[in-house]
Amino acid sequence: MGMAEDAKTRAIEARNRLGVSANESVNILNILRSILNVSIIGRPLASNVSGLFVQNNDVRIILINTNRSRGHQHFTAAHELCHLLYHEALTGQICEIGLHNPKSPIEKEADLFACHFLAPDQAIDYLLNKRQKPSRPVSLADCVFLEQYFGISHQAMLIRLQQMGKISNHQAEQWKDGITRVARELGYDTSLYKTTADYWVMSDYAEKAREALDRDLISRGKYEELLLEAGLEDVLFGGETEDD
DSSP: OOHHHHHHHHHHHHHHHTTOOTTOOOOHHHIIIIITOOEEEEEOOSSSOOEEEEEETTEEEEEEETTSBHHHHHHHHHHHHHHHHHOTTOSEEEEOOOTTSOOOHHHHHHHHHHHHHHSOHHHHHHHHHHHSOTTSOOOHHHHHHHHHHHTOOHHHHHHHHHHTTSSOHHHHHHHSSOHHHHHHHTTOOOGGGSBOOOOEEESSHHHHHHHHHHTTSSOHHHHHHHHHHTTOHHHHHTTHHHHO
């Protein structure tokens, strides 16, 4: 099998392993945090980096650039999931998402995995069959419905439909711009296409640090140092740093 088929097979295996059915949309952040015990940090980054991950023994951390759209952030998280599940030899990686950019084989595989994990062929076929008569071609409205269902970016959905032969390259080029306006006119929430630029942490790091403080295992100064190093200023200062 080639890389594309390998990535597709791994995405199906990962869904089965994580208890996600073939037609189900996934909350990728909840999977990473609740099932795999990965610490996730969202931060706006002024760079082309979409995300990065670090793993060392049982410690696994993912950083997601929130200066990307919400759909792009979901794709980044699924990309990092591939690294965590199948690239155990990697201790860390900086990732720039984009299927059309020159990349290493491991990064290309992670992109393809993310595509198939978030929006499997079977689920796309099932949903399209529910929406359209067999003879009707896929429309832009169908594309928007699918990306909203799967929670992925418009670009990623166009790529999936091209991969499956549902739309042509010419259609994808015609449909690539103005998606926020189209989604709004179709009655959808447009937050999927907008950057969030927010700060958030999904981790038990702060809880463990507090437990160590309460048990007198670390000093107050060390506790504050640990939280500051992890970027958890809001835990210490009650969110006041956001206004600053």
